[in-house]
Amino acid sequence: MAKEMMLSGCASSAQAAKMAKVEVISSYPIRPYTAIMMELSKMVANGELDAEFVHGEGEHGQLSIVLGAAAAGARALTGSSGVGVTYAFENYSPIAGGRIPLQMMIADRALDPPGDFGSEHTDAMSCRDQGWLMGWAETPQEAFDNCLINYRVGEDHRVLLPQFVCQDGYFVSHIPGPVSLPEQSQVDEFLPPYNLPHPLDPKRPVSHGPQIRPDQGTIMDIQRAQAMLDAPAVIREAIDDYNRIFGRKYAPFVEEYMTDDAEIAFFLMGAHTMTARHAVRHLRAKGVKIGLVKLRFVRPWPTEEVAQALSKFKAVGVVETSTSYGGAMRGGNLLHEVRASLYELPQRPLTTSFMAGLGGEMVSLEDFYHMTEVLSKAVREGKTKKTVYWVGFEAED
Amino acid sequence: MFKIPKGKEVPLGCVTPAPVGEQPMMITGNWREFRPLLEPEKCDLCMNCIVFCPDACFQLDDAEEKVVLNEKYCKGCNICINECAPGALTAAYELDFDDGVVRLDKPF
Structure with a gap:
């Protein structure tokens, strides 16, 4: 039976990540998203979640950690807010180009000048053209649901793209709302185990992220463009399944x-x-x-x-x-x-x-x-x- | 939707087999304007070129006791020439060679 709780967007996102059985989490503090990591680190410390919890030395390091983890075949999660999102910017294109479908949760925060901390979508929107899926949640419930939906779509072999799963800072991230937490068996039915087709594996050695020539760059761009063209059909399938399994009424787009x-x-x-x-x-x-x-x-x-x-x-x-x-x-x-x-x-x-x-x-x-x-x-x-x-x-x- | 011409295919995410001594898909020698030329009689096997080449283009041929340049990946940075202790390496303009690679349509 699904369990109804009052949770903030950060708490519901952490619950979703736990039910998605994330295996590697990388963290660096910045409000407001940091409450997601506070929840997840408690779960790991209490033994509720079997995941590696790694501290980055900054957001650039955070993204590098999950890139390596997801490339090696682990379902990986990271997140940030505001200037933290932009500090990691260099990593967004190689993660999408390398087709590593990790997830980054963003609780929006205004970019400086100087020192604002309220919610504004500019942080995430500045990164929208790097080949990541991207969408916003209106409520803590939708933040929970979007985590699972995005993992399912991003990891689908017809898509293989990373995902920015966004929620407004404070308005969603910190204000509790009713969240229906499903049974683990429902999540398992919806979200199959992570299965990267080209993982780093000592038994089958491959190179990720090699130097390429300019004439190969266009073709890499085409691969990403094609994945974005293929994604809508996969999103529709995932939303249909989600609505059926969890009893929601989402429109896909x-x-x-x-x-x-x-x-x-x-x-x-x-x-x-x-x-x-x-x-x-x-x-x-x-x-x-x-x-x-x-x-x-x-x-x-x-x-x-x-x-x-x-x-x-x-x-x-x-x-x-x-x-x-x-x-x-x-x-x-x-x-x-x-x-x-x-x-x-x-x-x-x-x-x-x-x-x-x-x-x-x-x-x-x-x-x-x-x-x-x-x-x-x-x-x-x-x-x-x-x-x-x-x-x-x-x-x- | 897209049509990739034959021979131009790139694997998904550019994930390539490894380990390999050479990566035939990623040849960069046609970026070169100057080619390092080795005069074997001046070479004393100090191996500075092997240590300093950023692209690992120099290798030691143990059997023949000589250093060998892999021109396919030499980008012509000339660091080896600068570091060569006995002065056995000189820079030669790439277009002075019949097989000069620079600015040719199909270098390899």
Whole structure:
């Protein structure tokens, strides 16, 4: 029988890693993700989890440790936050290029300047194009589930890619929510043992990470591109199995909430989706035709699913929780991809983006009501005035 | 989806059999502009070239009592020339050789 508990995102992630039977864990402290490692180190010390717990001398070392472990055939886990994520950056491409499907849990933290510690997606989003799977959790339950789903997809021989499993710092990582912990037998049914097709093995010696020539580099890039193209079908299979075995109702890529007959919608991912749901519910009670679409995977980006979900609205507000300074939209990252996804449609919704939840600021119900007014006005006037609104900081809307 | 031309295939993740004395997939000698030339009569087998070559291109032939250069992997850094105690190594411009490898379409 599944057991219901109140757990923070960090605690639920540690429980998921334990049930995934991770074999090597590498750690280096930085808040807020560090609570995952606090939980796991207790489990190892108490004998609940049979894993090697290795301390890196920094995040770069952390990633090198799990790369070696996973290359040698161990299911490996690491994690970080904020500047820790960027300190390890050099290792992300070789891990994906070497097709080593280890997992990194990220609890978001704003990048410095100087010394912020609140949640902002920019840390992980800066690493999104290295060939890792990537997606956000809205709740501690989803953080638990995403750990298992990502191991299953990443380790599938049709994919073989590492995974960034992300959750908002504090909003998800430190606020307890209800988590249904399954039976170990359910996890074992869903997640087969780790089986790397090309492990480091003294009986069958191989070289990993050799020097290659420039003309071989393109082909390595093609291998990664192909894996990303093959991943969506594997994700769909895994989500179907997950929903069946664990009784969940996940959509693989985009989840819709109150979108029937909606004219306007929010598009977002992660913790602030929960506040947005309540805002949508309250606005619906007042007769506003609004819904929301939640993104579950940033990589691979679900181009067709996004286009299909958003095509039925008159206006879409993309709530950005990351920065892309000097980018085409002058704001965040998501609107670039949303607009690219919609480009081929014969009839596109109006789109604009809202910079909110930066530096760890909460996005309040009032903020969502304000965004709704901007979107409603755009529908009335048939155009958006700006591509980006820094919520609460615009001289005029 | 993709079509990889014949002969251009790279194994998944570039995982290659090991150990091997030479890695035929990863030949780097065509990066070279200068080739180290050894004058055997000047060589006193100090073996500095073997120690200092970053790509392990020099090897000692025990039977013949001489050092041998593997040109397939020499990138032409000239460190061996700098370190050669008796001055038995000199730099020669690669295009002065009929079989010069640099800037040829198909070096090997």
